[in-house]
Amino acid sequence: MGAQLRIYKRRIKSVTATKKITRAMEMIAASRIVKAQRKVAASRPYADELTAAVAAVAQGSETKHPLTTEAERPRRAALLLITSDRGLAGGYNSNAIKAGEHLTSELIGRGLEVDTYVVGRKGMVYLSFRERGVTHSWTGFTDSPSYADAKAVAAPLIEALERDTDEGGVDEIHIAYTEFESMMTQTPVERRLLPLSLEKSAEDSAEVFEKGPGIHPLYDFEPSPEQVLDALLPRYLESRIYNALLQAAASKHAATRRAMKSATDNAEDLIKSFTRLANAARQTEITQEITEIVGGASALADASAGSER
Incomplete structure (x- = not known):
């Protein structure tokens, strides 16, 4: 997911630069x-x-x-x-x-x-x-x-x-x-x-x-x-x-x-769309990390309980 998030951020940066040009024109x-x-x-x-x-x-x-x-x-x-x-x-x-x-x-x-x-x-x-x-x-x-x-x-x-x-x-x-x-x-x-x-x-x-x-x-x-x-x-x-x-x-x-x-308006729509996708990718990444932490903690707890027995 980290790679996907970087791709979205790169696209947002590129579209933002294009938007500045079209707005100036x-x-x-x-x-x-x-x-x-x-x-x-x-x-x-x-x-x-x-x-x-x-x-x-x-x-x-x-x-x-x-x-x-x-x-x-x-x-x-x-x-x-x-x-x-x-x-x-x-x-x-x-x-x-x-x-x-x-x-x-x-x-x-x-x-x-x-x-x-x-x-x-x-x-x-x-x-x-x-x-x-x-x-x-x-x-x-x-x-x-x-x-x-x-x-x-x-x-x-x-x-x-x-x-x-x-x-x-x-x-x-x-x-x-x-x-x-x-x-x-x-x-x-x-x-x-x-x-x-x-x-x-x-x-x-x-x-x-x-x-x-x-x-x-x-x-x-x-x-x-x-x-x-x-x-x-x-x-x-x-x-x-x-x-x-x-x-x-x-x-x-x-x-x-x-x-x-029209190009400026389309750029704004693309930025909003890519921002939503980037937020979703970041949220998915955070959720996955939390799941992995919780899963690791549960595995450690089970291992500790087994050793006490």
């Missing part, structure tokens, strides 16, 4: 969520206003531009998949990858070739293990992305959009990432970034006009609408990618916090 993730939420909230007004500006230019002119005009016969699409560099986040990465795979299947079903761009080491490992080609990849900033990181991600996508499809360019840009809704809810989403869909923008504008005097604004463009859209294209794509990176970072921290909270 839970607290770190909780502190990072607040910062990530603030960044997400701060990035939304700029992205929304920029989208409204693009919609205003597109609706106020007859210009055909890759930012707002769909190709008649699209041949190739770019897919940006956002995952994380690290694990220990429950199903965060697997859900994002599933969304990317679903979007890829839909694009292929439409007859499009898909060029995959990946943010995060987990997505790269998934695709490389399956020997799937990756056009471009980025790592090292998924926990705390900056606007400079978004510009670096957007640059090759813009370049591919401006090239002809015969030269390796793309007609559409799609994105798959995890949207942060609350501390408990993070939803994988699939969206088309370009060409920009103006239907929702038009509906929002109509609601505003209905509440107002009912006069639609007229626009004079200086320089030309083409030049305005050329200037807005990189800004729009960078802002949307930046917001998606921030949403993904907040979602990852929330998933890590939830996973580490």
Whole structure:
């Protein structure tokens, strides 16, 4: 029984050390969520206003531009998949990858070739293990992305959009990432970034006009609408990618916090279970020792009685 008791004590010590690590990771993730939420909230007004500006230019002119005009016969699409560099986040990465795979299947079903761009080491490992080609990849900033990181991600996508499809360019840009809704809810989403869909923008504008005097604004463009859209294209794509990176970072921290909270709770349950087993083993050992002492004392008493006779 002594050996069994040592085994339980060793396991309790090991689980206790693991519990300290998971508890620390839970607290770190909780502190990072607040910062990530603030960044997400701060990035939304700029992205929304920029989208409204693009919609205003597109609706106020007859210009055909890759930012707002769909190709008649699209041949190739770019897919940006956002995952994380690290694990220990429950199903965060697997859900994002599933969304990317679903979007890829839909694009292929439409007859499009898909060029995959990946943010995060987990997505790269998934695709490389399956020997799937990756056009471009980025790592090292998924926990705390900056606007400079978004510009670096957007640059090759813009370049591919401006090239002809015969030269390796793309007609559409799609994105798959995890949207942060609350501390408990993070939803994988699939969206088309370009060409920009103006239907929702038009509906929002109509609601505003209905509440107002009912006069639609007229626009004079200086320089030309083409030049305005050329200037807005990189800004729009960078802002949307930046917001998606921030949403993904907040979602990852929330998933890590939830996973580490579950791991900490499981460690506590294991410690309680091993403690009960250790107490039972110690009690059994004590009972056995007492039995042996009593048995030895009885044997000595019987021996003494026999010698007196």
